[in-house]
Amino acid sequence: MAVLTEKTFPMYHENMDDSKLLWTEKSRRKVLETPIFDVNEIERESTDGRAGTFVEIATPRWINVIPVFTGTDGQRYFVMERQFRHGSQSVTLEFPAGLVEEGEDPREAARRELLEETGIKAGKLTQTGFLNPNSAFMATGGYFYVAEDLEYTGERHFDPNEQIETVTISEAEVFKKLGKGDADNGIMLVSAFLYLRFRGEI
Amino acid sequence: MAVLTEKTFPMYHENMDDSKLLWTEKSRRKVLETPIFDVNEIERESTDGRAGTFVEIATPRWINVIPVFTGTDGQRYFVMERQFRHGSQSVTLEFPAGLVEEGEDPREAARRELLEETGIKAGKLTQTGFLNPNSAFMATGGYFYVAEDLEYTGERHFDPNEQIETVTISEAEVFKKLGKGDADNGIMLVSAFLYLRFRGEI
Numbered sequence: 001m002a003v004l005t006e007k008t009f010p011m012y013h014e015n016m017d018d019s020k021l022l023w024t025e026k027s028r029r030k031v032l033e034t035p036i037f038d039v040n041e042i043e044r045e046s047t048d049g050r051a052g053t054f055v056e057i058a059t060p061r062w063i064n065v066i067p068v069f070t071g072t073d074g075q076r077y078f079v080m081e082r083q084f085r086h087g088s089q090s091v092t093l094e095f096p097a098g099l100v101e102e103g104e105d106p107r108e109a110a111r112r113e114l115l116e117e118t119g120i121k122a123g124k125l126t127q128t129g130f131l132n133p134n135s136a137f138m139a140t141g142g143y144f145y146v147a148e149d150l151e152y153t154g155e156r157h158f159d160p161n162e163q164i165e166t167v168t169i170s171e172a173e174v175f176k177k178l179g180k181g182d183a184d185n186g187i188m189l190v191s192a193f194l195y196l197r198f199r200g201e202i
Numbered sequence: 203m204a205v206l207t208e209k210t211f212p213m214y215h216e217n218m219d220d221s222k223l224l225w226t227e228k229s230r231r232k233v234l235e236t237p238i239f240d241v242n243e244i245e246r247e248s249t250d251g252r253a254g255t256f257v258e259i260a261t262p263r264w265i266n267v268i269p270v271f272t273g274t275d276g277q278r279y280f281v282m283e284r285q286f287r288h289g290s291q292s293v294t295l296e297f298p299a300g301l302v303e304e305g306e307d308p309r310e311a312a313r314r315e316l317l318e319e320t321g322i323k324a325g326k327l328t329q330t331g332f333l334n335p336n337s338a339f340m341a342t343g344g345y346f347y348v349a350e351d352l353e354y355t356g357e358r359h360f361d362p363n364e365q366i367e368t369v370t371i372s373e374a375e376v377f378k379k380l381g382k383g384d385a386d387n388g389i390m391l392v393s394a395f396l397y398l399r400f401r402g403e404i
Contacts, residue, residue, distance in 0.1 A: 001353050001354070001355055001356075002353065002354050004269075004281070004352040005273065005274060006273040006274065006275075006279055008281075008370065009369055009370045010367075010369050011369065011370050011371070012282065012295065012369040012371035016367075016369075018284075018293040021286050021293045021365060022293065023286045025291075031234060031236075032233060032234045034243075034257040035255075035257070036338075036339060039236070041236075046286075048365070050362070050365075052363045053237075055236040057259065069206050069207070071207065071208040072208065073208075079206070079210075082218065083223060084223050084224055084225045086244065086246065086256035086257075086338070087258050087336060087337045087339040087341055088340070088341070088343075089227075090337070091220040091223045120206060128381075129382070130386070131381055131388045132290045132386055132387055132388060133335060134335055134336075134388060135289050135290035135294050135386070135389075136287055136288070136387075137239070137288065137289040138289045139289055139290070141386070141388070150206040151204065152203070152204050152205075154203075161254045163223060163248055165212075165223065166211045167213065167218075168212070168214065169213070169214035175404055178395065179330075179331040179396055179399070180331070184332070184333050184334055185336065186333045186334060186335040186336060186343070186388065187336050187337075189333065189391065189395040190381075190391040190392060193380065196398075196404065202398065202403075
């Protein structure tokens with residue numbers, strides 16, 4: 001037993017050799033189709049001769065947008081949504097999000113979803129990242145944006161099973177709340193991390 | 203069309219009324235069982251008379267640990283893992299993570315997984331959060347920890363299909379990389395956001 005130092009494990013660098021770690025796909029089959037994702041089963045082999053069956057969840061790509069504006073008090077505010085989430089079985093506080101449609105540009109999807117769900121038109125839309133929400137078994141990911149120069153059209157249009165309350169909340173309050181209570185959706189923390197980098201705060 | 207202000211939407215507060223937004227479960231059935239998750243199909247009704255079928259992915263709970271130490275140069279370093287991920291089909295750079303076993307305390311799971319995968323014993327383990335990775339269709343979540351006062355036992359023990367390279371990387375480099383290239387697993391950004399709060403930086 002020894003105190004761990006920077007000499008215990010190899011130091012990471014940008015050009016590490018991945019070749020030994022790669023698993024090769026031998027076959028795949030779809031085992032379930034649902035309205036929001038497919039489940040696929042894949043046979044893969046490792047470079048050291050192991051073989052295994054792995055499952056993946058393939059969803060359409062999606063977008064997540066943080067609409068931000070400066071209030072009359074000089075503070076920054078976010079527009080967020082309250083809705084029942086069928087995974088967590090709870091009402092959550094989230095940034096607007098939605099699926100990218102077949103053939104749609106993700107940036108257009110972000111504008112469309114923001115407009116449909118909140119009635120907001122964004123003068124400026126900046127992509128902050130593209131991420132896989134869980135590389136262990138999710139096969140695709142989502143695009144993250146910040147929307148600025150916001151105008152309100154006064155109209156919202158929901159999908160048949162969408163029931164959304166739109167609220168305003170100060171940036172400071174969101175950063176305190178995220179990860180707790182009704183703000184416990186991990187995707188929102190990903191979005192917030194990318195937002196902090198966008199602001200130059202990390 | 204009007205410029206959006208803090209008067210456009212109701213201001214969020216801690217005691218908002220969720221009752222109208224709740225959907226009630228009418229029935230559920232398991233539609234798929236895999237080694238790492240089940241898929242369930244659930245019929246639910248809204249308070250305004252809509253009905254729908256929703257799918258959820260139910261995994262065991264899991265843990266994610268950031269092992270951190272101060273190097274001889276005074277910088278902070280993380281111990282991370284490189285491995286092929288069967289969802290993203292790529293080699294990723296991630297914090298140690300694993301499933302909580304049936305009946306196991308999550309904190310013990312964190313100690314066990316850290317020891318098995320990296321050979322590290324943590325003198326101090328602090329929980330930074332518990333989160334649902336995607337409330338839209340994931341039915342459960344994971345516990346996040348920071349591990350300090352690290353010792354290396356010199357031994358690692360992997361599950362049959364685990365093939366993991368353990369590396370050291372400076373905190374500063376991780377915060378630059380997260381969300382890009384091989385560091386694009388969203389769970390790691392969640393972990394990093396909670397770590398920043400643990401450090402008092404947000």
